[in-house]
Amino acid sequence: MTARDAKPSLTAWSLWRRNGGIWAALMLLLAASLTFAYIPMGLLTSVVGIVIAVIKASLVVLLFMELFRSKTLVHLAALSGIVFLAALFALTLADVLTRLRSG
């Protein structure tokens, strides 16, 4: 008997259990973002909504899309999207927000 035979094969149940846990977490986060939207916290209310969206997206990217198990080349491709998006937001908002302040 080889080591490969000894390894228990993947069952449908184990697939559902692993991914179902992530799904349950996503649903709880959805409920949380809905609840927080009705609590008056000023600007913080919007921030909480975005932060929860970032957490949800991270769960999907890292676990459903299995990015944490992917190769370095794939990490770089994914990262390039985030880096250029960050540059787009940073440069635009650096302009827009300072212009509005000065009237």
Add this chain to the structure above:
Amino acid sequence: MSDTSGLLKEPWQRLSRQRDAGQFGIWVFLASEVLFFGALMLTYTVCRVEHMEAFAAAARETNIWYGTINTAILLTSSLTMAVASQAAASGEPFRRLILWCLLATAALGLAFLVVKGFEYKEDIEKHLVPDAHFALKQVGAQLFYGLYWLVTGVHAVHLTIGIILVLRLAFLGSLGELQLRENPELEVTGLYWHLVDIVWIFLYPLIYLPGRS
């Protein structure tokens, strides 16, 4: 090991290479999609900074229940897509599980579009289309709804493409024309599907949640 020789395509000599190339290719495409939707969300952000009150008032007019139910539907479709993709990649004999998960994913995608259709109907009836009969008086509210129709429309087009891709796999798979087990096409389709879900995850707090408290 299952026979995967039927899956190998030109110019690759090994399936593992073909899988790596497919994965890299779709991630490069997804990065470009992130910039596409990111630019629209940046436009939203700039407009919202200039018209805080109007955006809150406009967002309050959206139907939060349609939005929340649709978010739950898409998150669930990502679960069934992930199970289908991982079951295929495992190389275990999961043919029925993969087929049912693909069909469930496509059905949930269609359910999203149906709910969105009811929402669009309500929006039109409430005169939330930016035109001469627009319902809200605040300056900037039309900007919110201009972006609302544009972004949700483009998202719906993406989702429709996803549904067609998933149904194609399910259809060819059930006919036996396409081997589902260890097929890299499932993984690539799944990655696209998840991105469409992620776009909606960000649209939800931007469209439905402002102005509620």
